[in-house]
Amino acid sequence: MPDQPGDRTGRSADLPLLTSHNTARSALTCRYRCGDACSHDAPNRSLNTYFGDVVQRALSRRGALKGGAVLALAAGGATLAAAPAGAVAPSGGRPPRGLDFEVVAPNTADAVTVPDGYAQQVVIRWGDPLLAGAPRFDARKQSAKAQARQFGYNADYMALLDAPRRGHQLLVVNHEYTNEQIMFFGYDPANPTREQVEIAWAAHGLTVLVVRGDRHSGKLWPVVGDALNRRVTATTPFRFTGPAAGSALLRTSADPTGRTVLGTLNNCGGGITPWGTVLSGEENFNQYFANAAAVTDPVAKARLARYGLPTGASERKWERFDPRFDIGKEPNEPNRHGWVVEIDPYDPTSTPRKRTALGRFKHEAAEPRLTRDGRVALYMGDDERFDYLYKYVSTKAFKKGTSRAAREHNLTLLDEGTLYVAKFTGDSPAAEIDGTGQLPEDGAFDGGGEWIPLATGNKSHVAGMTAEEVYVFTRLAADKAGATKMDRPEDVEPHPYTGRVYVALTNNRDRGAAGKAGPDEANPRTGNKHGHILELDEHRGDAASKSFRWRLMLVCGDPDDPSTYFAGFDKDKVSPISCPDNVAFDEHGNLWIATDGAALGFHDGLFAVPVKGSERGHVKQFLTMPKGAECCGPIITEDRVLIAPQHPGETDGATAEKPGSVWPDGPGSIPRPSVVTVWKEKRR
Template structure:
């Protein structure tokens, strides 16, 4: 039995018969595709470079490594994945005859299509905060029919994604930091006309983007959390908040506009997706599908500028949301450099609500999905970053200077400069199997693994470019073009990237790529072995000597996702009859035992997205188990896995084809007759089972 409930009542258990598999790339609705990423998959992939896949010329098998040597690894324990939500049990896993690994003692939730968050038997849940709930002092209660921009600027934003949970100065309290990725105007606003949004609707959307910093408190007896409305640390950062550009590209002519002739101050942050937490207590947030907010690329006639705009997928005509009607900075014809000021990793200080957030240009500009750090053997900071686009790349940044421990002002000021000076790299993967053995079906090569070696290719270090023909500023602002030039490996939508908290191995979620192997597109390779890849895979990367500063690595695919009965799937060699089906991995996190937790987005198997857990070592490596499922139309975001609770963010509930505010596609979380509201949910094990 599994429990489905909102925060008010338990619902009867529902195990739905699975519908016919969808014919498109994922289970995302067309509405989600419009608002989340500007319908990116319906357009030509921006990467039209002719990079070769170097595994095609490698015919020798590489030696395998054994157990990792971890003595020199200094890994970060982050708010997104440092502990577990479940206790150890001596009971065997149902159907396997094996005891569950530490932290994974739960019965898997069955795939379903219920309009609820479904959790395992023995677990409880609570909605912590919803879109529109008050955050700042003076914020009104949410009223969907009377919403205003002034109210939204003081309320919890829309569509939560990355989350971090940090210690707060107040005893018994914590700081919850949440990204707000995008807005879904058609299901937010009554009477919404997509062709003619009102100024008020547009300004509400601006205020619903960005981030929230929120103090929360628990009761000490359960996993429940409550927002502390009006706390002095609470903050909303929106699409109109001033940001400071820092690092080697700041002040470049490529970043100057009529409103900012210095190229150093930007209004707002857009489409904030994955992120990370630094050891000095700041939060990083990646700007992802920023391109969709701009309009009018057709007005640009300079050939070089047109190439740059096309490589980033900037729309030729009007934007989906029509923001250009009310602010000329979203009109490329009027402000051709404004798009260059978005697509960065931003850094905020959640402990100082008066601080100016920064956009870190040394980390490169692309559709950032992740920015999770670990320390190198000599104490410098390494950041791993995915570019969430079909056929785009995996990146790494290594700081020039080392992290300083301690809480002194001097140490903090030093650490706040670490993301401004270092080297930016892009990954090139080489398979160790003959190209003839990678036929696109997902069939394992003769050595029984998809694996090989790779290298980090330097793009720029400070003011020095390593890419012929491009200045350092051009490398940072047009990072995709720089990576094209050096022959990086085209990947199947690299999204979240997380270092293991103990081993230092790095895990990459590659969500899907329907165009892999299509006519005129890159074919399968050992790192992306399936044509028409609907279900995605998880890549495991081990750097030389387990040092994050290494320039070479070994890699293997840990999971090749999909229906376990599909012969193209692979679960690290584990018995596929015992695993939960999983499709379209997106966000990943770790618990305190080192188990990998995977949140999915757009599962293409006919049931709802969810959260999954899998051991990465031992006899049950690859044993995927589903922990929870999402409401109708929602993807699973977050997640945070800590000792006494798991937090997830059901994003865009009710975002189904044909849905509007008048005719909602979901009744979650408030029940029938309500408008669906993206929220944060906490889940915990009940003490009496």
């Protein structure tokens, strides 16, 4: 049961509006997940700004927007009515389809707390056997050889696909990072052993796992030893493809061709392609490298600094065991990470790819959508304070069918196309965007924008940069192009029916700080600690368009905080929500939001909200996480909800000897990141 009282909306009676820390995450999470990024200045020190002091051209349409701003939807010619400031959307009667559950109250329980009438099951834990011959997990007898055949650590993005055998499915999971301090008994952060380092290498990467379901519930069981099961790790060979493959910027002493790289690191958001492969973005890759101070060339130093590469030793000290992690010895090795990777889950012998045409940055998401003429568009976020939102559109069209020729053609679509970055413009005078979160006079945070091309194939659209430089140093290209600095754009997901794109902007406590970018209409709060959800509509509903309209659907936080906004819905009826991260849709078109680092004094969780109708903006909390954990990888199907509680027990001061959580195995155990399935129990 929750250990905080809540009313019928699931809100705690005494939720604090603010916390005094720089981040709501534990310091331990910051160290191992992102190299303590928030304690350093954001790498984006470019001078590009948002828009002018006043957007005069917007004033002519202000009158039409007052009292009920209406945003014309490109998709299908529909319209999205925006409630005026202070409006209350009706509530009552039956909930929208797919959202008939009792709200879970905010809490700090060391458990996955689900609604009444729902059941749950741990599908697979870190260290559980995966490949044939893998041993059972033993926390005190870990080995790299065993870990390479077991489920990896800290699951993030998950994809569920059909398997060849009836009643079975393919679950593809990436493994973002490791926390050796709570993984290993007797761990010395200053002096890790080679075996501990090699275990961590094997615990990174991805897992392909065949699971079988239960016809009478939402349970799932791993099929250990299935021929399709696979582990991809930090030492698995990958192949570079696309316009930067073979570039001198990607060459190292171990790979003088610049076409083969070992491993994938810090995998986060991803997507499923129309041709059945899985994409996964490499995010906080910078933290694994060391000794950037050894580089003296000013151009190279600036490039390393823009990606936040450490000047001294790394947290994990991997550079002691493999020179590729030492920038002083291999200055190009960091350039070989920070890409979108693609894996074919149906072919365990295939070589995974790193797709250079999609650019290099801290990738969150790689969600595809077809353009009107059948080409592939991908939406991607760069998860850093003041970084950018991107889109890629292929040159060639997708071919339907399962023939070998069609598949070979489709596997080239992410190698030739145009990479864009987003520039947002608000339609309200800058004086009305004062950083408090108060809605402007027209009743909505909204406006327009454009996709600025950065490169197409081997052609650069950025003055002073070659195409190869654009792809390898995409952040610098976007700086030059004048992109809009955003509040940590994380997961990006097109709606399955309308095509409208939803962007989770997690937070940015530096917004408006001295010397930093101030509030703008797309990022309207100073010291933004709770984040927001942005809706984006491509012109004419076409993902190939170079212009768009946008609006903020949610401005997150405690509903009692006047800076919050829930699409005009009655704030007395919504669940408090903070720091949106992963997003997904159910079959009814409802948006589901997983949070990371909730800054309201309670644990992270999974929330659902309708995006249309009278219940639009009615945020409802579906479940909550154990101590120290964030909610990752939501998959919402007709039969079950799948989530991955990541880094349970990652609390300050925690070690394997003094665990910060005993989830999921109970007292006497160390915490183990896992995959969980949740389902509604059938009435008897």
